[in-house]
Amino acid sequence: MVEAQLVLTALMGLFLAGVAVWLSRIEDWRSYTPLAGGGGAVGEESGYAHDEKPSGLIRWLTTVDHKDIGILYGAYSIIAFAVGGIMVILMRTELLTPDEAIIGSQFYNSLLTSHGITMLFLFGTPMIAAFGNYFIPLLVNAEDMxxxxINAIAFWMLPPGALLVWAGFLVVPFTDIQPAQTAWTMYTPLSAGVGTGTQAGVSGLGIDFMLLGLHFTGLSATMGAINFIATIFTDRGSDVNWANLDIFSWTMLTQSGLILFAFPLLGSALIMLLLDRNFGTTFFLAEGGGPILWQHLFWFFGHPEVYILALPPMGLVSFILPKFSGRKLFGFKFVVYSTLAIGVLSFGVWAHHMFATGIDPRIRASFEAVSLAIAIPSAVKVFNWTTTLWGGNLRLTAPMLFCVGAVSNFIFGGVTGIFTAAIPIDLVLHDTYYIVGHFHYILMGLLAFTVFAGIYYWFPIITGKMYQKRLAKWHFWLTMIGTNITFFAMLLLGYLGMPRRYATYTFGVGPQQIIEVLHQVTTLGAFILLVGQIIWVWNMIQSWYEAPTLQDNDPWDLKETGQFTNEWGWNERRLETAITDGGEEEETAMTDGGDPVDGSADTE
Amino acid sequence: MDDQPGLSDQYRMSSPWPLIVVLGLLFSELGLLFNVFPVAVGGLLLFVGAIAGIVLESGYADRPWNLLAGLGVALCVLGALVTVTQLDSVTFDAIATVVGRPNGIVGRGVELLIAGIVSVVIGAGGRFAESESI
Incomplete structure (x- = not known):
């Protein structure tokens, strides 16, 4: 034991020395590129350009450029998306047959837990931050975040967070530590390690790792949110005001507000749970605060989290859809108001996750009312999107297809949600596959679809290339068909009473044969989705490396309809600067619906 | 908006500190949670050092030493609080007993205290060594 401590101490000392050496090497590089500002506030001096980034791997490890960090966020999220996807493919394969055939139920439970956490915290939230980081400063004409x-710190919190969340899987071949099997909601007393059948002792370390990892991703999201709020409030260019702020920035601003109120609460609740697990506190034990306290705290974070994951995707639809409809967003103001309304209401619906826990019926009724009410601003958005399309000059490009698909899926996801907001229906459908189908229509059908739309739409800016259109169409149709097969079958499974989170379905609930067929259909849909995503990844990588450099500054012909927004204006200036060998200032003033875009003469 | 997009001459777009701040926080949390003395102390030192470094680099301070010592004091206070709450009475004997006894909470308190003391010493030492004005 003492020797182990000594070895650890030596290793830690070596690590600290390594950090010091690395720092001095970076400082060495920096000595050739003196910091403008000379110890004073950043950005006070200017007048000479220099190489502001080192090269190679060091560039990516040390970058504080919002575009680089956006790309890092994106790459990280896509890796997490792949990991979460592979997890679910294993689970769906297991569910092909009613009995435990391919993977054990314990491993299934671990995959189930990590799939949820991975997709929500390691893919969803960071992927939105990827778009935000790259495009919010461009859209609001800011220099940077x-x-x-802090932006860089927020990103670098994520890889250790992911490693900790997945730590159980990484060490399970070598140790007795098991990956967490608590489901993503981490309900106590199961997650507190109390009672029989829970992960106790060494095996439960996987839960501690996961909680710590989640804590890191929560810190990351909070820091990112503070940054977005500060950027949108204080760093806007002189030509961007509240009246002409674009819809994506509005949704990012609202989402950041939600994060600011929701994620610190998750962080605190996680620490309380860690204290319960390791320090003998009784926050969530029956003799202390009680297990229901966890559900209240968790869902007070958890339901706003749903909108944290849904508002920016709605913003992406509102932003991209008009570009390919040849007309402006119908009722822009009301889309903004509905965003703000959803943001406020989202903090008043959390207990609808707890209708079946036996809480006071009067409390249940009030949460039912607010849950039904939040459908109104959501529907406002759907109607505005539909009316934007109505009579428009539609161009079915890949981003447009994904936007239209997202609207369609959102209607399915939203309407199934209204049903479960009603207490009597919720009591029947609670904890069945219906709920799984409902929220996957939102998360896959809306969030992932709009992420694809955004990536296709801005691919020319990020890479300077164009994606392969035929592959993109294949990707869309496989994803659209796969999503609807998978999650519609889940809705039906829920109606038949199939409970969620089970590795087997040999127990006698509902018509066994139909349930088996529906499970197989769901798995088929998941495999269709897998094929679609492989095509997408191939398309992205091959197009980035091999496609010819795009010469067109306006690949979507946005100028024709007066929708050439700031980020495209920035891209155009960048390309023209590159053509003139980076030395000359371009005189061309670009227009954005008649207004001058380039405010560089006025800004600092 | 800059006239040369992608090429800012206002500030450097690179900093080694964010990564180090994260590593410091990571090791402090891991060390404190699982009560691994070297990881906790090393992580806390890295964390407070990196905060002092990043604040210095951003131009919010001319020297890192005051901040480093201040953060060290904060760690000392926190560590002392965690330790003292485990004592029956604040006497040397009581401290000696509780430090020798395998009590998880005291272990964490001592880790915080030691990291804090080292930070204060380095901060004060740095101030002393760099005592001439800039």
């Missing part, structure tokens, strides 16, 4: 270094 308000706090570039």
């Amino acid at each position: 308000a706090f570039p270094r």
Whole structure:
């Protein structure tokens, strides 16, 4: 034991020395590129350009440029998406047959837990931050994010967070530590390690790792949110005001507000759970605060989290859909108001996750009312999107297809949600596959679809290339068909009473044969989705490396309809600057619906 | 908006500190949670050092030493609080007993205290060594 401590101490000392050496090498590089500002506030001096980034791997490890960090966020999220996807493919394969055939139920439970956590915290939230980081400063004409270094800290919190969340899987071949099997909601007393059948002792370390990892991703999201709020409030260019702020920035601003109120609460609740697990506190034990306290705290975070994951995707639809409809977003103001309304209401619906826990019926009724009410601003958005399309000059490009698909899926996801907001229906459908189908229509059908739309739409800016259109169409149709097969079958499974989270379905609930067929259909849909995503990844990588450099500054012909927004204006200036060998200032003033875009003469 | 997009001459777009801040926080949390003395102390030192470094680099401070010592004091206070709450009475004997006894909470308190003391010493030492004005 003492020797182990000594070895650890030596290793830690070596690590600290390594950090010091690395720092001095970076400082060495920096000595050739003196910091403008000379110890004073950043950005006070200017007048000479220099190489502001080192090269190679060091560039990516040390970058504080919002575009680089956006790309890092994106790459990280896509890796997490792949990991979460592979997890679910294993689970769906197991569910092909009613009995435990391919993977054990314990491993299934671990995959189930990590799939949820991975997709929500390691893919969804960071992927939205990827778009935000790359495009919010461009859209609001800011130099960079308000706090570039905090931006980098926020990103670098994520890879350790992911490693900790997945730590159980990484060490399970070598140790007795098991990956967490608590489901993503981490309900106590199961997650507190109390009672029989829970992960106790060494095996439960996987839960501690996961909680710590989640804590890291929560810190990351909070820091990112503060940065977005500060950027949008204080760093806008002189030509961007509240009246002409674009819809994506509005949704990112609202989402950041939600994060600011929701994620610190998750962080605190996680620490309380860690204290319960490791320090003998009784926050969530029956003799202390009680297990229901966890559900209240968790869902007070958890339901706003749903909108944290849904508002920016709605913003992406509102942003991209008009570009390919040849007309402006119908009722822009009301889309903004509905975003703000959803943001406020989202904090008043959390207990609808707890209708079946036996809480006071009067409390249940009030949460039912607010849950039904939140459907109104959501529907406002759907109607505005539909009316934007109505009579428009539609161009079915890949981003447009994904936007239209997202609207369609959102209607399915939203309407099934209204049903479960009603207490009597919720009591029947609670904890069945219906719920799984409902929220996957939102998360896969809306979030992932709009992520694809955004990536296709901005691919020319990020890479300077164009994706392969035929592959993109294949990707869309496989994803659309796969999504609807998978999650519609889940809705039906829920109606038949199939409970969620089970590795087997040999127990006698509902018509066994139909349930088996529906499970197989769901798995088929998941495999169709897998094929679609492989095509997408191939398309992205091959197009980035091999496609010819795009010469067109306006690949979507946005100028024709007066929708050439700031980020495309920035891209155009960048390309023209590159053509003139980076030395000359371009005189061309670009227009954005008649207004001058380039405010560089006025800004600092 | 800059006239040369992608090429800012206002500030450098690179900093080694964010990564180090994260590593410091990571090791402090891991060390404190699982009560691994070297990881906790090393992580806390890295964390407070990196905060002092990043604040210095951002131009919010001319020297890192005051901040480093201040953060060290904060760690000392926190560690002392965690330790003292485990004592029956604040006497040397009581401290000696509780430090020798395998009590998880005291272990964490001592880790915080030691990291804090080292930070204060380095901060004060740095101030002393760099005592001439800039």
